[in-house]
Amino acid sequence: MSIVKKGMLFVLSSPSGVGKTTLTKKISLNNNNFVISISHTTRKPRPNEVDGKDYFFINENKFNSLIEKESFFEHAKIFDNLYGTTKKQVLNLMANGKDVLFDIDWQGTQQLKKIEGIKLITFFIIPPNIDTLKNRLINRHKGEETLIKKRMAKFSEEISHWDEYNYVLINDDLVTCYNNILKIMMAEKKGVKEKQDTNTILGKIKELTK
Numbered sequence: 001m002s003i004v005k006k007g008m009l010f011v012l013s014s015p016s017g018v019g020k021t022t023l024t025k026k027i028s029l030n031n032n033n034f035v036i037s038i039s040h041t042t043r044k045p046r047p048n049e050v051d052g053k054d055y056f057f058i059n060e061n062k063f064n065s066l067i068e069k070e071s072f073f074e075h076a077k078i079f080d081n082l083y084g085t086t087k088k089q090v091l092n093l094m095a096n097g098k099d100v101l102f103d104i105d106w107q108g109t110q111q112l113k114k115i116e117g118i119k120l121i122t123f124f125i126i127p128p129n130i131d132t133l134k135n136r137l138i139n140r141h142k143g144e145e146t147l148i149k150k151r152m153a154k155f156s157e158e159i160s161h162w163d164e165y166n167y168v169l170i171n172d173d174l175v176t177c178y179n180n181i182l183k184i185m186m187a188e189k190k191g192v193k194e195k196q197d198t199n200t201i202l203g204k205i206k207e208l209t210k
Contacts, residue, residue: 006094006095006096006097007093007094007095007096007097007098007099007100008094008099008100008118008119008120008121008188008189009090009094009099009100009102009112009118009119009120009121010034010099010100010101010102010120010121010122010123010185011101011102011104011108011109011112011120011121011122011123011165012024012101012102012103012104012123012125012181013104013105013106013109013122013123013124013125013161013165014124014125014126014158014171015126015127015133015151015154015155015158015159016079016137016151016154016155016158017127017133017136017137017140017151018125018126018127018133018136018171019125019136019171019174019177020103020125021103022174023125023171023174023177023178023181024036024101024102024103026174026178027101027178027181027182027185028101031182033097033098033099034098034099034100034101034185035093035098035099035100035101036100036101036103037085037089037090037093037100037101037102037103038052038053038054038055038056038089039055039056039083039084039085039103039104040055040056040057040058040063040066040072040082040083040084040085040086041055041056041057041058041081041082041083041084042057042058042059042060042063042081042082043055043057043079043081043083044057045057060082063075063082063084066084066086067084071086071087071088072084072085072086072087073085073086073087073090073111073112073115074104074107074108074109074111074112075108075111076104076105076107076108076111078105078107079147079150079151079154083104083105083108084108085102085104085108094118099185099189105158106158106161106164109122109161109164109165110164113164119188121166121167121184121185121188122164122165122166122167123165123166123167123168123169123181123184124161124162124164124165124167124168124169125168125169125170125171125177126159126162126168126169126170126171126204126205126208127170127171127208128170128171128172128204129207129208130155130208132172133152133155134148134152137151137152156209159205159208159209160209162201162205167181167184167194167196168196168201168205169181170204
């Protein structure tokens, strides 16, 4: 598939609980030209989530119908639920010069990277340490010990894909991480690649996976 559009695509991925959704929303709220791609999902809404704003909540039959019609740019099964991004939504935004933000995992990112004719920049966000990650998951999913264990168990698989991304950032402080991502995005929009401290990143990956 060859696509030539005005806007760029930016992906934020991370293991569950690291903060990619919070960062994506912060970028969109503070920068008019960045628009979040709203995914379709078969999971149930969390408290305060709004259909059509946070996700398009649909059943599995409807989701599979969209797959059959080849309506998705990318789709994946994550923690027993299906997630996907429709082509129509993204192409309309790009045609209007908007830069589209994707809050997706490594599976969806791999699919997006196969699309020709688009400018795609990918970010992988990692936690400062395992204890911080676990505390974030506990605060998000209070009383759901089984879910917390499942997400922690999947951490090693998720973080193993870090080197498939253009940039890797540590979310130790939300504001600092946000500013670093935005700085890179603005540079990339001008065609400039930002340098990263590869040794620091490699050291942190080893620490998180030991």
